[in-house]
Each structure stands twice: as structure tokens, then as C-alpha cells.
Amino acid sequence: MKKKKVNLRDVAPKEHHHHHDDGHNHNTSKEASNLKPYLPAIFSFVLLITGITIDYFEAFSFFRGWVRVVWYSVAYIPVGLPVIKEGWKSIVRGDFFTEFLLMSIATLGAFAIKEYPEGVAVMLFYSVGELFQASAVKRAKGNIKTLLDARPDTAMVLRNGDFVSAHPETVxxxxxxxxxxxxxxxxxxxxxxxxxxxxxxxxxxxxxxxxxxxxxxxxxxxxxxxxxxxxxxxxEFKDSSITRILDMVQNATARKSKTELFIRKFARVYTPIVVFLAIGLTFLPYFFVDEYVFRDWLYRALIFLVISCPCALVISIPLGYFGGLGAASRNGILFKGASFLDAMTKVNTVVMDKTGTVTKGVFKIKEVVNKSDFKEAEFMQYLMAMEEQSTHPIAKAILEYKTDGADFEATDVSEVAGKGLKGSVNGKQVLVGNKGLIASFGIEVPKETDTIVESIVMVAIDGKFAGYVTIADELKEDAHQAIKQIREAGIQRLIMLSGDKNSITQQITSELGIDWAKGGLLPEDKLNEIEQLKKLPDTTVAFMGDGINDAPVLASSDVGIAMGGLGSDVAIESADVIIQTDQPSKIARAVQIGRSTRNIVWQNIALAFGIKAIVLILGAGGLATMWEAVFADVGVALLAILNAIRLQRTKWN
The missing domain is CATH 2.70.150.10 (Calcium-transporting ATPase, cytoplasmic transduction domain A)
Incomplete structure (x- = not known):
């Protein structure tokens, strides 16, 4: 079944243009537009039911012959014509065996053997199935619509000295x-x-x-x-983070998963086989059956065609994935494609970065140890005067310290590469940096500092060791819960690779209960580690990082998961899954959604094949009529759709 490309912009009416409408008008027009696609089907349904009722009670003597033919033809046209057109279009494109063609042959064939109500009914149910499918897809995309509405459509730009309103695309x-x-x-x-x-x-x-x-x-x-x-x-507007995320989500459905692609290929081979079998079923019995009645066998062949139409299969699989993608985006998890929903179910090794992934990536002063003759506040004034000159994140943390009194000024500040800063404050020579810096000036550093795990900034004033400040990164609120849930989701191995000091990495590893860790790694070291892991038999690796320097690793792991979504463009480009809320615990949720999606897709495949097989056998044996055939096709498709919608309804714990 050809998927109709639904442009998100059509699905998502820009409602925010209507601020000044009165609510009532707006709602009625919205309801009318929701009903519009169903009108042809409703018209056909009314005519069909009326026709069948008249037939059944034989109430009107004139309802015979050509009147009856015209009546049912009028009922057929609104639902049949679009399908015949689609079938014709695909034939022109060189794609003969589509479900449109199957439906057209089956229904026109029914007319040819004077089974008018059945011809109309098959086409009507088929159209209703298509409409339901479209609305289910629209629903799944509805989650994405809320994102679309986040895109502003005006900008106040400074031009010729005035702020004027312009479309963001022109800025x-x-x-x-x-x-x-x-x-x-x-x-x-x-x-x-x-x-x-x-x-x-x-x-x-x-x-x-x-x-x-x-x-x-x-x-x-x-x-x-x-x-x-x-x-x-x-x-520019087209490169802004939100536009990129939207494009990514819009294209998510285009990146088909393996099951989905398999069904496409399957339908390509399956449909011609069915058509030839139907032709065989019509004419071959002539050679084997004593009383060959062409009409009976043609009828059976048409039933066979209707039943074997792979609609239910072809609808239900993408819909299952749609449901999964929708459920995930509602949970703040963006999958770049259905294939990653699949991949997520196979992950058994999760590798994580530390800073910004399980920690907040925000440094805070943990402890101030003043060993100078000054009061703590004054000691900090000296340190802060120096750090004013630095752009390092640790400097930022130190500058958040609150002191009273006027700030000191530092002069002649120079950087000692890889060690720290030296300069003078209030006429005193001040050194701020690591142990190497202090020692290089021949100043003794107390032994107690050797056992400190956290980042440490030491201070010497006028050639004397004055004290130190320890700085640490905080764990995210849900870090412990994340590890617990990832384990519960059945992931066997948890590994941490970090660019931070090995001692800090190991400390966090033991605190969180991660299997093993390595610290002090450059991006290429992380890449090597991932490559080694991927070589192990039966290992599917998901890497979660916060983006900036993790891009190569995100790209090379089986599933790359970026935190926070927008800190880094590179992450959006290289990751397969983006966790918008920045919470590592969403990984377990992503695995759950992936698994539920896979289950629903396989349930749908089994359901479709099972019911079709039964009715096919009955149809070939002449026990099933067109009506059973319609149920086998449309009924199964509807059940599959309802099953897929369940995903979006699920409340994840």
C-alpha cells in the first residue's frame, strides 16, 4: 500500500493566526473540516443501505434493471473513482500491482457479475479503512504539531533605526x-x-x-x-535549532525500519502472485470440474483478490511505528526514525559520558580551605580577582562565591600553560592553579591535598601556600533512578567513559553502581573504546552523551543518544535519539517504547496473516462470500489500527 505523504504543515493548521476569531466560529469550521474527508463515504453508505433495504423488502417494483444499476453506480463513484484514479496513476508510473488495482479489479468485477451491492460495499469499506488510517497517522503527527506551533512566525528586526515586523525567514x-x-x-x-x-x-x-x-x-x-x-x-531561520528538530521529526517516518521495508518488498512480490492466482482460479477449473460455471469461479477469484489484498499488513506496520514515534515524542524522546525504535530493543550495552549526561555539567564550590592569615572572605577576594581574568568553567564557579566589601583588582595577570594564572593583587604576588604551578615556584603544598578527588584550585600569596578550593560537578536528580531503570529494562552492561579526571570518574562510577569506567579520555579515545566494544560478539551499543565533543562517538555507536537536544547542533546531527528533557532516566523509557512497538507490529503481522489465511481457504472452497472477504480485509486493518493506537494511549510508569 502506498503511504500517502502527509505534509506536517497540512496536518498542523496554524491555529495561532486566529487569535481574534470568536471561539465559536473557529470550532465549527474546524469540525466541518474534520468531517469533510468522510462526506463521500457517508453519501455512498446512505445510498448503499437504502439500496440493500429496497432489495431486501422488494418494496418498489421500479427498483430493477437499469434503475438498480444506476443507483449502485452512483453509490460507487464517490468512493470508487479516487481509488481507480490512484490505480491508473501508479500503472502510468510503471507500478502495476498496487492495492488500488486489486480493489478496482475486484469491485468492477463484482459489477460485471451483477453483484452491485457487494462491489459498492468492498470499495466503501476500503475507503473508510484508508480514512481511519489517515486519521491515525494524523493523530500520531499531532504530537509533533505542538512542536510545530513552537515555531514563531514573526520577528521584530532593527532596520533603518526602527524595529519592524518581518518573517523570520527574511532575517x-x-x-x-x-x-x-x-x-x-x-x-x-x-x-x-x-x-x-x-x-x-x-x-x-x-x-x-x-x-x-x-x-x-x-x-x-x-x-x-x-x-x-x-x-x-x-x-538563519532554516538552521535554527527548533527548525532542525522539526525537520528531523518530520523525516523520522521516512527512515523506514527493517520490518517496514520488508513488508514493502513483500507486497511487491506478493501482489502479482495473487493476481495470477486469481486469473488461474477463474479459468483453470474449466479443465478439472464437470459443471464449470464461469460466473461462480470468477466470483471466487474476485473474493480471493479482495481477501488477499495486503492492506492490513501494509497499513498496520507503519502505523505501529507511528504510534511508537508519537508515544516517544510525547515523552520527550525524539527518535530520528523507525529503524532506531527497532535498534533500541536490541541494545544490551549502554555507554555514557559523565559531564552533562549523568551530571549537570555545572561546577559548584564544594569546600573552601583557608590556610592564610586572612579571613576566608578576603582569601576568596584574592582568588576571585584572579579568576575574573579566566574563562574556564571552574573560574565561573568560583566567581559565584558571595563576598561583602569592594572587589579587588588583579594586574599583570598571565597564564602559565596547563597550570594556572599568576598576577598581582593589592601589590601581592598571587598564584592560582594546580599543584604543578605552586610547586614550580618552590612553594610546598600540604600532603592532605593529594587524596582529594574533586577538581582543586590552589592559591599562593606572596610565596606562601594560602589555601585551596575544591570544585565538583553535581549529579543530575534522576541519575540514581536512571541507572536502576536501565538495569530493570534488562541492559546487562553499563560503562562510563569520561574526559574528566579518572579519580572523579571512578568515584561517580562507584556511587552510581556502573560496571566499569575510564576517565581522562579524549574524544578519539572514546571512539576507540566504542569500536572495541562493537567488536565483541552479540553486543549492541548505545552511547549517551551531551553532544559537543561526543559527536564522533554518537555517530559510530549502534544507537547514539544525545542529551538535552539543543545544547549542541552537532549532537542533533550525529545522534539517532534525542532526549529533550535532559534526563538520563528516559533511556529506559525509550527501550520500553521500542519493545512495545515491536510487540504491536508483530501482533499485527500475525493477526493479518492468520485471519486472511482462514478466509482465503474458505473463499477458494466457495464457502466465503464477498462480505467475509471485506471483513478479512477491512476488519483486520481496523483491528491493526486500534492495536497501534494503543501505544499512544499507554501511560508509561
């Missing part, structure tokens, strides 16, 4: 845009205002407000909460 890189309170940011950019409070739910799935400082990145789709802000754009 070029480096232009200045203004975003008012409650509006969505139209393009990715750098914040020019002092600070901004943004709701990034459309992007990360987390609805807590994010505070962004001047010079930091802001992403399209975020909502501005507190004050009017100005942004300098760094990307």
Missing part, C-alpha cells in the same frame, strides 16, 4: 531582533541585553525558567518571560 545573520514579554524567540542568537528569563519547554521539555546572561546563546522557540530583550542572530 539574516548578525541582524538585531527584539523580543517582547510573552513572545517566542524567532531565531537562534546571542543575548545583547543584560539578562533574560526564558521558558525553554518547547526545546528541552523542561518548563522551569532559565536565566541567560548577556553574551550567552538563546534558542528559537524559547519564550521570553520578564522584560523586553534584544538579540543578535547567529543563524
Amino acid at each position: 539574516t545573520i548578525g541582524e538585531k531582533i527584539q523580543v517582547r514579554i510573552g513572545e517566542k524567540i524567532p531565531l537562534d542568537g546571542i543575548l545583547l541585553s543584560k539578562k533574560a528569563s526564558l521558558n525553554t519547554a518547547a526545546i528541552t521539555g523542561e518548563s522551569k525558567p532559565d536565566t541567560i546572561a548577556k553574551g550567552e546563546k538563546v534558542y528559537a522557540g524559547s519564550i521570553n518571560l520578564n522584560e523586553v530583550i534584544e538579540i543578535e542572530t547567529i543563524k
